[in-house]
Amino acid sequence: MSKQELVVLGQDEGAGVCCPGLLTAPLDEDQAVELAKVFKALGDPVRLRLLSLIASRAGGEVCVCDLTPAFDLSQPTISHHLKLLRQAGLVDCERRGTWVYYWLVPETTDRLAAILTRPAGEPLPDRTAPAGAAS
Helix, strand or coil: CCCCCCCCCCCCCCHHHCCCCCCCCCCCHHHHHHHHHHHHHHCCHHHHHHHHHHHCCCCCEEEHHHHHHHCCCCHHHHHHHHHHHHHCCCEEEEEECCEEEEEECHHHHHHHHHHHCCCCCCCCCCCCCCCCCCC
């Protein structure tokens, strides 16, 4: 397991220039490294399911006690996955008594969506067949 800390998107000094859309301008090295950490957090099926369960919950938040039974994993493993999602800035949480409640951080998912979305109304570049391909 990696002990690497995940940087929350937009929580550095250059937050305003964090990440242009992929079709707007090429990412520089720092932007690519920052984004890769967030996508790495999303790159695990358990974490992706956890994020989906949290995001789709009516009322906007869910108790960890309601998340754990959805998986055939131990509670410490689920907590580890939730910690990585939190470090990536995708979810946040609050302890209430003995339980911890999680909710989506929409600013982070909105930023990811903006990076992956082409500007409205702009067509994709024409693609030509590779050399040697049949027409």
